[in-house]
Amino acid sequence: MVLDTEGTQLDPASVDWDNPRGILLREPPGPNNPLGRMVFRFDNPFAVFLHDTPSQALFARAVRNVSSGCVRVEQADELADYLFHTLDNHQRDRIQQRMDSGKTHEIRVENGPQVLLTYWTAEGTADGRLRFTPDPYGLDAPLIRAYHQATGLQ
Incomplete structure (x- = not known):
């Protein structure tokens, strides 16, 4: 999907692909989306985030630096459960309904954990x-x- 910076969908034929400016490319949600079913964004100056992946077999590899800079999470559902553990059942059900809808939703976790990525x-x-x-x-x-x-x- 090709979007302008405001999120409006564009006709790909209208884009000057030799000099693309002011566009975003977004793959729609679904089973083949490389970010999986969920993305965990957190404040950082590098635009790095954690994400699920449909490519779970990658976790069996000894060398796993195959992402484009972000961090794949092997058990994203369990991480989400941990982040949402303070929510009541009604809130958790709403989140599950949103995930099952196949549409993209942003859910903020107030006072969520701080994330520190290190490279050793x-x-x-x-x-x-x-x-x-x-x-x-x-x-x-x-x-x-x-x-x-x-x-x-x-």
């Missing part, structure tokens, strides 16, 4: 050793260069 490629183990993991996003090299520059170490 090294960690200390319980036995005092240092364990390194792959750096699929290439963020270690600039950090190491900055460290060497700041400390004068090579």
Whole structure:
């Protein structure tokens, strides 16, 4: 679906695809939507969010950095249950009805939990050793260069 910045649906033939400006592309809800049945948005400067996925088989892979920057949630229903645990049965039923409608709805959780995403490629183990993991996003090299520059170490 092609939308303008106000959310009005546009005819794709009316868009200058060589120079597209002021448009949004949105895949409608449904079983093949890459975001799954639900998205968990939270304040952050990177437009990163958590989302369900119809591609549950990806969680069986050892290397799972296949998303476009957002974070797939393996058990999104359980996360939603946790977030909505303070709601009464009537509110939970309303949410379920909205999800079953097949339409997109936004449900805000007042005073919801704070989300902190971290990216670690090294960690200390319980036995005092240092364990390194792959750096699929290439963020270690600039950090190491900055460290060497700041400390004068090579």
